[in-house]
Amino acid sequence: MVRVGIVGATGYGGAELIRLLAGHPHVEIANLYSSSSEGESLEKSFPHAAGLGLPTLSPIDADSMSGVNDLIFLATPAGVSSGLSPKLVEKGVKVIDLSGDFRLENGAVYQKWYKHEPAPSQWVEAAVYGLTEWNQEQVAGACLIANPGCYPTATLLALLPLVKTGWVQPNSWIVDAKSGVSGAGRGVSLGVHYSESNESIHAYKVASHQHTPEIEQELHKQSGEETLVQFTPHLVPMTRGILVTAYGQLTTDVTQAQIQELYEATYADKPFVRVRPAGSHPHTKEVYGSNYCDIAIHVDQRTKRVILLSVIDNMMKGAAGQAVQNMNVMFDLPEKTGLPLVPVYP
Numbered sequence: 001m002v003r004v005g006i007v008g009a010t011g012y013g014g015a016e017l018i019r020l021l022a023g024h025p026h027v028e029i030a031n032l033y034s035s036s037s038e039g040e041s042l043e044k045s046f047p048h049a050a051g052l053g054l055p056t057l058s059p060i061d062a063d064s065m066s067g068v069n070d071l072i073f074l075a076t077p078a079g080v081s082s083g084l085s086p087k088l089v090e091k092g093v094k095v096i097d098l099s100g101d102f103r104l105e106n107g108a109v110y111q112k113w114y115k116h117e118p119a120p121s122q123w124v125e126a127a128v129y130g131l132t133e134w135n136q137e138q139v140a141g142a143c144l145i146a147n148p149g150c151y152p153t154a155t156l157l158a159l160l161p162l163v164k165t166g167w168v169q170p171n172s173w174i175v176d177a178k179s180g181v182s183g184a185g186r187g188v189s190l191g192v193h194y195s196e197s198n199e200s201i202h203a204y205k206v207a208s209h210q211h212t213p214e215i216e217q218e219l220h221k222q223s224g225e226e227t228l229v230q231f232t233p234h235l236v237p238m239t240r241g242i243l244v245t246a247y248g249q250l251t252t253d254v255t256q257a258q259i260q261e262l263y264e265a266t267y268a269d270k271p272f273v274r275v276r277p278a279g280s281h282p283h284t285k286e287v288y289g290s291n292y293c294d295i296a297i298h299v300d301q302r303t304k305r306v307i308l309l310s311v312i313d314n315m316m317k318g319a320a321g322q323a324v325q326n327m328n329v330m331f332d333l334p335e336k337t338g339l340p341l342v343p344v345y346p
C-alpha cells in the first residue's frame with residue numbers, strides 16, 4: 001500500500017483527492033494536514049466525507065511528515081509548496097504539487113505572473129511537469145511532480161499534436177476558455193459569490209492570466225518554436241468543467257480528415273483522452289466527475305483555420321484526477337487505478 005498524505009485537505013482539490021483515494025485499492029490515506037484546523041475532524045469541513053475513517057487533521061511540519069508518508073499531495077495555494085516540497089523530497093517523501101509553484105522553469109517568469117518568490121532553481125529543475133500523456137516516462141522516475149494547471153491541461157492536450165506538425169502558424173493560436181466556479185477554490189471572494197456569478201458570464205485576467213506562460217512553455221518544449229498564445233479565460237455559472245475553444249491559422253491545405261487521423265493516432269493508447277468523431281461538439285457535462293479530456297477537431301476551409309474543442313472536469317483531469325494518474329505512474333501501478341471511468345450524467 002502507498003501511504004499518502006494530503007496538505008490542504010480542507011479545500012476543493014483536497015476533497016477530490018480524498019474522493020478518489022478512499023476508493024483506491026493500493027492507497028492508504030495515512031495523514032491529512034491543515035494550516036488552520038489541526039486536531040479537527042475533516043467531517044467538520046466536509047460532512048460528505050463522513051464514515052470514511054479518515055485521520056484527524058495534523059499540523060504542517062516537514063520533520064514529522066517523513067517516515068509516515070510515501071507520497072504527499074499538496075493542494076495548497078501558490079507560494080506554499082515552493083518552501084515545503086524541497087524539505088519533504090530531501091527526507092525521501094515523493095511529492096505531487098497541485099499548485100503552480102514548480103511548473104514554470106524560469107523563476108523570473110514565475111515571479112512576474114504569480115507575484116510570489118520562486119522556488120529554488122535546482123528544485124524547479126528537478127520537478128517533472130505532470131501532463132501524463134506527454135511526459136509519462138519522466139513522471140515514472142520523478143520525486144517531485146508539478147501537476148499542470150486546469151486550463152493548460154485542456155489546452156495542451158488539444159494543441160500539442162498539431163504544434164509538432166508545422167501545419168499551424170505558431171503565433172496564431174487564440175485560446176478562449178470557460179471554467180466553472182470551483183476552479184477558483186473554496187475560499188469566498190466577490191467574483192465567485194453566488195449572486196455575482198449566477199446568470200452571468202464574464203472574461204477575467206485578459207492578457208494577464210498566470211496559465212499563459214505555462215501553456216507557451218510546454219508548447220515550446222514540444223515544438224522547439226517560440227510560441228505566443230492569446231489566452232482569455234471566462235467564468236461561467238456552473239460548478240465544474242472547462243471548455244477550451246482554440247483557433248489556429250493553417251499554413252497548408254491540410255484537411256479535417258488528416259488532422260483527425262493525427263489525433264486518433266497520437267492518443268490511441270491514452271485511456272483518458274477521447275478524440276471525438278470529426279465535427280463533434282463536446283459538452284463539459286459529458287466528462288463531469290471523470291478524468292477524461294474529450295477533444296473535437298473542426299476545420300474552416302473558408303478562413304483556413306483549425307478550431308479545436310477540448311473539455312475536462314477542472315477538479316479531475318484539471319487537478320486531482322491527473323494527480324492520481326501521476327501517482328499511479330510513479331508507483332508503477334496501472335494508470336487507470338482508482339480513477340472511476342464513467343462520467344456522472346446528467
Ligand SMILES: NC(=O)C1=CN([C@@H]2O[C@H](COP(=O)(O)OP(=O)(O)OC[C@H]3O[C@@H](n4cnc5c(N)ncnc54)[C@H](OP(=O)(O)O)[C@@H]3O)[C@@H](O)[C@H]2O)C=CC1
Pocket residue numbers: 007008009010011012013014033034035036037060074075076077078080098099100148149150182183184185186187314315318319
Ligand atoms: N480548483 C481547481 O479546479 C484547481 C486548483 N488547482 C490548484 O490547486 C491548489 C488547491 O486548489 P483548491 O483546492 O481549489 O483551493 P482551496 O482554496 O479550495 O483550498 C486550498 C487549501 O489550502 C490550505 N491553505 C491555505 N493557505 C495555506 C497556507 N498558507 N499553508 C498551507 N495550507 C494552506 C487551506 O486549508 P487549511 O486552511 O486547512 O490549511 C485550503 O483549504 C491551488 O494551488 C490551485 O491553484 C489546480 C488546478 C485546478
Ligand SMILES: CC(=O)N[C@@H](CCC(=O)OP(=O)(O)O)C(=O)O
Pocket residue numbers: 078098099100148149150179180181182183184210211233235
Ligand atoms: C475559475 C478560476 O478562478 N480558476 C482559477 C484556476 C487557476 C488555478 O487553479 O491556479 P493555478 O493552477 O495557477 O495554481 C484561475 O483562473 O485563477
